[in-house]
Amino acid sequence: MADVHALAAALDEATRDVRAIPKLTGRTPLDVATAYAVQRAGIERRRRRGERLAGVKMGFTSRAKMVQMGVDDVIWGLLTDGMAAGPSVDVSRLVHPRIEPEIAYLIGREVRSAAEVESAVAGVAVGFEVLDSRYEDFAFTLPDVIADNASAARFGVGAWHAPRDLSNAGLLLEIDGRPVQTGSSAAILGDPARSLRAAARLALGAGMTLEPGWIVLAGAATAAVPLPKDAHVRVVGAGLGAVEVTT
Ligand code: OOG
Known part of the structure; x- marks a missing residue:
């Protein structure tokens, strides 16, 4: 039996010490349900230090990401206010950070069913997520990355816009003025609204509700x-303006 709290502590300490650790499945078998219990225990540690839940992030919602990381299932993680990036990200606090463009939703009221989540959206924005796997070489199995809160490290969002159809919005990621990735929001499960509904469903399935003021990152x-x-x-993001961050 995996010791959920010991595994959560190992990941949490690696995060705080800015140190990569061997993946958990190298030493203990881990199924997806136990991996989510480890994730939740890690979030509880952050909450005990005063961090507050700020939303949900979806992962592996696009082929590009599944192929890049060699996994093939949608996952989710939790965001806290301690992960909000601000105008700059201190990369010296991260092991091997990566950045990706995101579509973000702002939840306007409590979501009690997945069917009502779209009507609860108060705004949409272009955003980014900084991922930082706590595992050596950024390499993991599906349960490992779930336990590691889906590699969540920092996030940022641009100005909120009125909710709109985002089934095919162009996204561009530039570093030092050079375009490094381009894509369409259509790559996110065909429409990021599907990812939003999945976020609501997964949260409800875990006994949580999406709360007013929470952000949902639909995935890269x-x-x-x-x-x-x-x-x-x-x-x-086409029609959504831009968000900038320095390191
Ligand atoms: C896991 C997180 C994946 C996404 O947008 O697909 C993710 C990782 O790639 O380290 O957030």
């Missing part, structure tokens, strides 16, 4: 790229 439309030091990153 492109592969993630290494986030270097002293970089200026700009993510542009």
Whole structure:
């Protein structure tokens, strides 16, 4: 039997010490349900330190990401206010960070069923997620990455816009003025609204509800790229403006 709290502590300490550890499945068998219990225990550790839940992130919602990471199932993780990026991200606090463009939804009221989630959306924005696997070489199996809160590290969103059809919005990721990834929101399960519904369903299935003020990151439309030091990153979403961050 995996010791959920010991595994959560190992990941949490690796995060705080900025140190990669061998993947958990190398030493203990881990199924998906136990992996989510480890994820939740890790979030509880953050909450005990005063962090507050800020939303949900979806992962592996696009082919590009599944192929890049060699996994083939949608996963989710939790965001806290301690992960909010601000105008800059200190990459010295991260092991091997990568950045990817995202579509973000702002939840306007409590979501009690997946069917009502779209009507609960108060805004949409272009965003980014900085991933930082706590595992050596950024290599993991599906249960490993679930336990590691889907590699969540930092996130940022641009200005909120009125909810709209985002089934085919262009996304561009620039580093130091150079385009490094381009994609379409259509790459996110055909429509990021599907990812939003999945987020609501998964949260409800785990006994949680999406809360007013929470952000849902629908998942990347492109592969993630290494986030270097002293970089200026700009993510542009067609019709959604841009969000920028420096390192
Ligand atoms: C896991 C997180 C994947 C996405 O958008 O697909 C993810 C990883 O690639 O490390 O957030």
